[in-house]
Amino acid sequence: MELAQSVLKGDRLALARLLSRVENDTPEGRQALDALFPHTGRAHLIGVTGAPGTGKSSLVNQLALGIRKQGQRVAIVAVDPSSPFTGGAVLGDRVRMRDLSGDSGVFIRSMASRGSLGGLAATTAAITQVFDAAGFEVILIETVGAGQSEVDIARLAHTTIVVEAPGLGDDIQAIKAGILEIADILVINKADRPGVETTERALKTMLELAHPVRKVFRHHGQVMELNGETVPQEGLWIPPVLRTVATDGRGIPELLEAIARHAAHLRSNGDWARRERARFQAEFDLRLQEMLMERFLANVPAQRLESALESIQLRKCSPREAVSLLINDKN
Amino acid sequence: MELAQSVLKGDRLALARLLSRVENDTPEGRQALDALFPHTGRAHLIGVTGAPGTGKSSLVNQLALGIRKQGQRVAIVAVDPSSPFTGGAVLGDRVRMRDLSGDSGVFIRSMASRGSLGGLAATTAAITQVFDAAGFEVILIETVGAGQSEVDIARLAHTTIVVEAPGLGDDIQAIKAGILEIADILVINKADRPGVETTERALKTMLELAHPVRKVFRHHGQVMELNGETVPQEGLWIPPVLRTVATDGRGIPELLEAIARHAAHLRSNGDWARRERARFQAEFDLRLQEMLMERFLANVPAQRLESALESIQLRKCSPREAVSLLINDKN
Numbered sequence: 001m002e003l004a005q006s007v008l009k010g011d012r013l014a015l016a017r018l019l020s021r022v023e024n025d026t027p028e029g030r031q032a033l034d035a036l037f038p039h040t041g042r043a044h045l046i047g048v049t050g051a052p053g054t055g056k057s058s059l060v061n062q063l064a065l066g067i068r069k070q071g072q073r074v075a076i077v078a079v080d081p082s083s084p085f086t087g088g089a090v091l092g093d094r095v096r097m098r099d100l101s102g103d104s105g106v107f108i109r110s111m112a113s114r115g116s117l118g119g120l121a122a123t124t125a126a127i128t129q130v131f132d133a134a135g136f137e138v139i140l141i142e143t144v145g146a147g148q149s150e151v152d153i154a155r156l157a158h159t160t161i162v163v164e165a166p167g168l169g170d171d172i173q174a175i176k177a178g179i180l181e182i183a184d185i186l187v188i189n190k191a192d193r194p195g196v197e198t199t200e201r202a203l204k205t206m207l208e209l210a211h212p213v214r215k216v217f218r219h220h221g222q223v224m225e226l227n228g229e230t231v232p233q234e235g236l237w238i239p240p241v242l243r244t245v246a247t248d249g250r251g252i253p254e255l256l257e258a259i260a261r262h263a264a265h266l267r268s269n270g271d272w273a274r275r276e277r278a279r280f281q282a283e284f285d286l287r288l289q290e291m292l293m294e295r296f297l298a299n300v301p302a303q304r305l306e307s308a309l310e311s312i313q314l315r316k317c318s319p320r321e322a323v324s325l326l327i328n329d330k331n
Numbered sequence: 332m333e334l335a336q337s338v339l340k341g342d343r344l345a346l347a348r349l350l351s352r353v354e355n356d357t358p359e360g361r362q363a364l365d366a367l368f369p370h371t372g373r374a375h376l377i378g379v380t381g382a383p384g385t386g387k388s389s390l391v392n393q394l395a396l397g398i399r400k401q402g403q404r405v406a407i408v409a410v411d412p413s414s415p416f417t418g419g420a421v422l423g424d425r426v427r428m429r430d431l432s433g434d435s436g437v438f439i440r441s442m443a444s445r446g447s448l449g450g451l452a453a454t455t456a457a458i459t460q461v462f463d464a465a466g467f468e469v470i471l472i473e474t475v476g477a478g479q480s481e482v483d484i485a486r487l488a489h490t491t492i493v494v495e496a497p498g499l500g501d502d503i504q505a506i507k508a509g510i511l512e513i514a515d516i517l518v519i520n521k522a523d524r525p526g527v528e529t530t531e532r533a534l535k536t537m538l539e540l541a542h543p544v545r546k547v548f549r550h551h552g553q554v555m556e557l558n559g560e561t562v563p564q565e566g567l568w569i570p571p572v573l574r575t576v577a578t579d580g581r582g583i584p585e586l587l588e589a590i591a592r593h594a595a596h597l598r599s600n601g602d603w604a605r606r607e608r609a610r611f612q613a614e615f616d617l618r619l620q621e622m623l624m625e626r627f628l629a630n631v632p633a634q635r636l637e638s639a640l641e642s643i644q645l646r647k648c649s650p651r652e653a654v655s656l657l658i659n660d661k662n
Contacts, residue, residue, distance in 0.1 A: 030651065037649035273644070280643045283650040285624075291654050292623040293616075312611045313604070318368035319614040320361065323622050 003028065004035040007134050012104065015134055019109055022126045033126055036133035041276075043132035044263055047154040049143045049182075050163030055189045058246035059163055060142045064106055066256045067138050073105040074138045075131040079124055079153060107136065121152040122286050125279065128156065154182045155282070158275055159262045161185045161255075164203060166195035180206050183239050185258050191243035191251065203241055237265050300326065334359065335366040338465050343435065346465055350440055353457045364457055367464035372607075374463035375594055378485040380474045380513075381494030386520045389577035390494055391473045395437060397587045398469050404436040405469045406462035410455055410484060438467065452483040453617050456610065459487065485513045486613070489606055490593045492516045492586075495534060497526035511537050514570050516589050522574035522582065534572055568596050631657065 003021075006014030021029030048063070050056040060076060067074045109127060111120070124141060131139050143153050154160040162183035180186075186207070188199050240258050244251030266272040297305075308322040317325070334352075337345030352360030379394070381387040391407060398405045440458060442451070455472060462470050474484050485491040493514035511517075517538070519530050571589050575582030597603040628636075639653040648656070 034649040034652050037652075038646045041646055277640065277644055280640060280650060284640060284643065284654060287651050287654040288627070288657070289620050289624055291651075291658055292627055293620055295658070296619070296623055309608065309611060309615060312615065313608055315369045315372055318365040319611060320618050320622075321365055321368075323615060323618040326619070327622055327626070 004032040004133075007032070007036065007130065008039060010135065012107070015107065015130070018130055019127060022130055023111060023123055025123070029126075033129060036130060039133035040129050041132065043128070043136055043139050044159070044259075045128055045132075045139050045141060045157040046259060047141045047143065047157030047160040048163060049154055049160065050165075050187075050189075052144060054163040054165040055246050056142060056163040059187065059189050059244060060140050062244075062246045062249055062252045063140060063255065063259075066252050068103060068105055070256070072137040073135060074107075074140065075128075075134075075136040076106070076108045076140045076142065077124060077127055077131070078108070078110045078142045079120065079144075107131065107134075121156065122283065124153055125156055125283055156279055158266055158272060159184050159259055161187055161259075163187045163189050164199055165190040166193045166199045180239075184237065184262050185255070186239050186241045187244050187251075187255060188241065189244045189246050192245045196243065200241060200243075207239060207241070237262065296327075335363040335464075338363070338367065338461065339370060341466065343438070346438065346461070349461055350458060353461055354442060354454055356454070360457075364460060367461060370464035371460050372463065374459070374467055374470050375490070375590075376459055376463075376470050376472060376488040377590060378472045378474065378488030378491040379494060380485055380491065381496075381518075381520075383475060385494040385496040386577050387473060387494040390518065390520050390575060391471050393575075393577045393580055393583045394471060394586065394590075397583050399434060399436055401587070403468040404466060405438075405471065406459075406465075406467040407437070407439045407471045407473065408455060408458055408462070409439070409441045409473045410451065410475075438462065438465075452487065453614065455484055456487055456614055487610055489597055489603060490515050490590055492518055492590075494518045494520050495530055496521040497524045497530045511570075515568065515593050516586070517570050517572045518575050518582075518586060519572065520575050520577050523576045527574065531572060531574070538570060538572070568593065627658075 003014055003018050007018050018029065018032055022033060023029075046063075048056055048060050057078070060078075064074045064076060111124065111127065128139050128141065141153060141157055160182050162180065162185070164186065166188065180203075186203055188196055188203070190196075242251055242255055242258060244255055246252070263272075266275065304326065308326050311317050312319055312322050334345055334349050338349050349360065349363050353364060354360075377394075379387055379391050388409070391409075395405045395407055442455065442458065459470050459472065472484060472488055491513050493511065493516070495517065497519065511534075517534055519527055519534070521527075573582055573586055573589060575586055577583070594603075597606065635657065639657050642648050643650050643653050
């Protein structure tokens with residue numbers, strides 16, 4: 001409780017301490033989360049996802065600087081699910097420190113994966129809640145693209161930015177399709193490199209596949225040609241494709257503007273609340289699963305579990321049958 | 332039951348039909364899985380994971396051909412978690428058909444993601460059980476690298492092969508670290524391309540970081556220099572780094588040999604059974620979660636759930652508190 005109070009008062013040390021407890025899922029962390037929850041709901045959660053090599057950390061850096069210039073406080077949550085022990089994210093932080101350190105309106109937190117099913121997305125959700133309660137108006141959630149965990153994490157966000165770069169491998173198409181589905185804004189970073197036109201064309205083609213309705217709009221001339229200036233019509237958000245050069249800041253103002261437009265769009269058509277609801281539904285389901293498991297296992301002797309596993313390994317019964325036996329036996 | 336019997340008799344049509352039911356998690360699929368489970372336990376599960384552009388599909392193709400030449404039946408499960416709707420995997424199949432179609436000792440199944448938390452890994456596990464029971468001696472599980480879902484899927488396998496290619500992006504390091512931890516065998520495919528030495532050096536350096544004990548071994552001269560010929564000592568498996576050119580088959584015999592050596596290694600030191608047990612433990616936990624949720628929700632009126640979610644959205648209570656209220660209310 002004390003910790004939660006200190007966090008609400010803006011104590012950075014308490015914030016760092018609480019984040020660790022939340023990440024480690026300690027009882028104190030859980031309690032503080034519950035205490036902070038009523039203070040959440042103000043932050044704009046922005047997911048930034050992209051493959052390694054797209055320069056997405058630099059982009060996040062620039063976004064944070066830009067958001068600070070607008071006078072908002074910003075937290076960065078760098079999630080690296082594929083790097084459990086050497087931590088590319090940690091390296092990223094070092095680079096960031098040069099531009100962002102010493103600014104009390106910025107807080108950076110790196111998380112590496114580990115642990116159970118869905119654990120990372122759940123922990124990330126909890127971390128964002130802490131930042132939200134602590135008064136950070138914008139929370140940037142940075143993940144390495146590709147894979148279900150990124151999609152899960154992207155679902156946390158109000159706005160999801162997918163970052164590409166020119167000439168990253170020859171068959172990026174396969175990996176992109178799923179990611180495109182979750183993109184609210186597409187960014188081609190390193191846009192000063194050769195191949196940017198090819199990448200842009202490929203992205204726009206894939207976008208048309210992913211959002212077939214857009215094609216119709218184009219045929220009827222109701223939507224301007226696809227680019228950063230595309231105007232959504234009739235409640236439809238068409239992901240803009242923007243170019244940036246994060247190393248020198250080119251394109252960042254346009255990106256910040258697109259982010260603001262997207263937030264306004266979500267609020268005006270009710271999607272802001274819908275996305276929030278979907279997020280709470282997911283967290284609710286997860287907590288329910290956890291709690292049911294905890295309660296159930298607390299009443300099952302270890303030997304019973306052991307012998308259930310043994311009967312599976314001996315192929316006497318399938319995992320589902322073993323579970324069914326165990327549950328029905330108990331009730 | 333009929334379906335399961337037909338699958339055991341080698342009926343390919345029944346096999347295809349059952350795989351669909353298992354993938355869709357139908358009651359008939361579940362029943363058949365239970366019936367088939369006692370017939371599992373013979374297959375060697377081999378995970379092959381790598382980023383797009385590494386040519387891992389061609390490599391899997393070549394491995395399947397090589398395994399067929401050894402007289403074993405082989406199934407390929409192509410999992411593409413990032414491609415839920417355009418399906419790169421489907422395209423991969425077409426290419427494969429040329430070499431492998433018409434051979435009744437080969438069966439190829441593509442799976443795209445969708446659905447719930449951990450769903451893909453669970454479904455993949457179920458699919459491999461069907462193939463195992465159907466008498467396929469080797470099951471190749473192909474996934475796009477990077478991300479927790481791949482790590483989860485790799486955990487299914489007895490042997491995990493991580494595929495790289497020369498010159499894929501400039502900061503692949505970050506993404507590789509986590510993947511390396513799960514690699515039993517490292518393959519640099521497209522080894523006829525420039526940059527292969529650099530990639531090999533980078534991989535070996537990262538391997539030393541991931542397996543510090545190796546360094547000691549090297550210092551004491553008890554293990555030969557790191558390459559395909561490295562001999563594991565005292566129960567320690569040191570992931571070999573192999574070069575292949577899947578398009579013309581170079582390096583495939585050496586890779587098959589390394590796979591066989593790894594299987595022998597796992598069997599001799601007890602890791603085969605340990606990995607199997609870990610797999611069953613994970614599946615057991617997942618089924619237990621599912622079943623507890625099903626049973627619990629069956630007895631909760633929809634309005635109760637609705638009002639729990641509403642109180643979260645109104646910030647009256649946190650997701651955890653809402654769950655706690657719901658559970659305690661019920662008992």
